[in-house]
Amino acid sequence: MRVVIAEDLALLREGLVALLRENGIEVVAQVEDAQGLLRAIAGHEPDLAIVDVRLPPTFSDEGLRAAIEARRRQPELGVLVLSQYVETAYANELIGENSAGIGYLLKERIGDVRDFLDALARVADGGTVLDRQVVTQLLVQRGGAADALARLSRREREVLELMAEGRSNTAIAERLVVTPGAVEKHITNIFAKLELPACNDDHRRVLAVLAYLRVAQSIDA
Amino acid sequence: MGERAQATADLGMARAGTGRHRRLALPAGLSLGEYARSLVRRLAALSAVLVTAIWALGGQGYFWPAWVWLGLGVSVLLDFTAGWAWRRPRGPVRRVACVWALVSAAAVILLLTWLLTWLLAGVHEFWPAWALLGLATAGCAYSLFALHDRVLVAHGRRALRERIELLTRTRRQAMDAQAAELRRIERDLHDGAQARLVALTLQLGRAELRADQEPELRALIGDAKREAHHAIAELRDLARGIVPPLLADRGLVAAVESLGVRYGLGTAVDAHTRRCHAPAVEGAVYFVIAEALTNTAKHAGAKRSWVRLADERRDLVVVVGDDGRGGADPSGSGLAGLRARVEALDGRLTVASREGEGTVVEASIPCV
Secondary structure, three states: OEEEEEOOOHHHHHHHHHHHHHOOOEEEEEEOOHHHHHHHHHHHOOOEEEEEOOOOOOOOOHHHHHHHHHHHHOOOOEEEEEEOOOOHHHHHHHHOOOOOOEEEEEHHHHHOHHHHHHHHHHHHOOOEEEOHHHHHHHHHHHHHHOHHHHOOOHHHHHHHHHHHOOOOHHHHHHHHOOOHHHHHHHHHHHHHHOOOOOOOOHHHHHHHHHHHHHHHHHHHO | OHHHHHHHHHHHHHHHHHHHHHHHHOOOOOOHHHHHHHHHHHHHHHHHHHHHHHHHHOOOOOOOHHHHHHHHHHHHHHHHHHHHHHOOOOOHHHHHHHHHHHHHHHHHHHHHHHHHHHHHHOOOOOOOHHHHHHHHHHHHHHHHHHHHHHHHHHHHHHHHHHHHHHHHHHHHHHHHHHHHHHHHHHHHHHHHHHHHHHHHHHHHHHHHHHOOOOHHHHHHHHHHHHHHHHHHHHHHHHHHHHOOHHHHHHOHHHHHHHHHHHOOOOEEEEEOOOOOOOHHHHHHHHHHHHHHHHHHHHHHOOOOEEEEEEEEOOEEEEEEEEOOOOOOOOOOHHHHHHHHHHHOOOOEEEEEOOOOOOEEEEEEEEOO
């Protein structure tokens, strides 16, 4: 896997480069700003770009804009956006029309190295990875009116959040320290409660849940 | 001399006539004092006519009624000047008018006395000159003194106005500086402590991978990582409370629109502002909306809610309303805190929340 990293803080950038290299991932370029990212993508044609939301010069959302622009230029490119906070508005913009090969994670998820590397692989393969906080925020936005969501148990919510990260049943089971069978049962319950058609493909599953939450959100809005 | 006597008497009659006319026009509005004055004027006129008649019937000779006229005229004059002075506006203006009324009354008395003496006894020396000069000097001196007083008052007023302007300006500057400082702190947290903690979790993650064969060490590293995650989450909440990220990144309109969907209330958001607002104003408006929508979500049981943000003349106005059960306490801690925040920016916050009629929170903050 060939990766480009756009991160303005040297401390994090170098740590990330070291982490990826020691896990056999090739970092073809590391840049500090949005312009550098677009140049590096054009020059190196990587599989994946890891982009910080806040980049120079204004430190607002240049990274996000650059990531969207990069995807517009190269639709095959996987983009993982990292941020120190989660905004559902950003997730929506990032996914846009085409959610294949999109990731949006909190920066501290890097610390769970195995999960993080899995997420990288999923995004590079055209999957969708959303931080569980995106789901949490969307659930909060649905608020008390969301009867169907209110009916979910705590464990089912956890499973839903992990599903949004694009994990497989086995990965979810490992994470929650339960059997894959139990996870399947939870997922069946969730889909039944949200009245979604059952679906086993990890990526399509994320989309179904996300679509449900976004539809709910747009109806509310 | 007879003609002059007649003229004075006519004047007295005319005054008495005016008094009667006023009494007729305002039978209930005439005060006791005014009634007494009109009575005295009529008596004065009557006395003037009477003494003249007595002089004429008593064989004429030395024209002594002139002195009676003078006495009566002086009292009418004093009454007139006192009334005029009393109608001046209160304060130094009235005091100066009183002094000048006295001075001119005294001058007229002196002049009339000299005139009568001259006419009746033929004195040629203009003896009141020195007295008149003294009176005029005293009046002028007092006027100058009072004028100086007025200048002082005006100066004081101007100084006060300048002070208010200075305080208003520096307070706004202090608020802006504070808001800018808060944003700097948020940025410092983001680039400093938060970034270092993220880097720490990254290193701990790498260490965790290498400690695969040593479960105890791995557990310790795992614990350290969890602590770091808690610290990051706390810092994130802190930063969000200082400046919400969307507000810092994309400005007020985007942040307000995002607030509209945050609470799942079906909030209709109409946010337009062309001006670039100070961070203090943006922050205050954002938190007014956030608090009002939180209250709506928690307490109102509303079917519909709306947010309107617009420039109106010199103000930035925000209205947050719902059709819920109303009855919100405007002095509740959340709203009181917001009011303090808005008022510190010379703004105004009102809460209309009659029982059963929904709640409307409106804030307007002047743009400087």
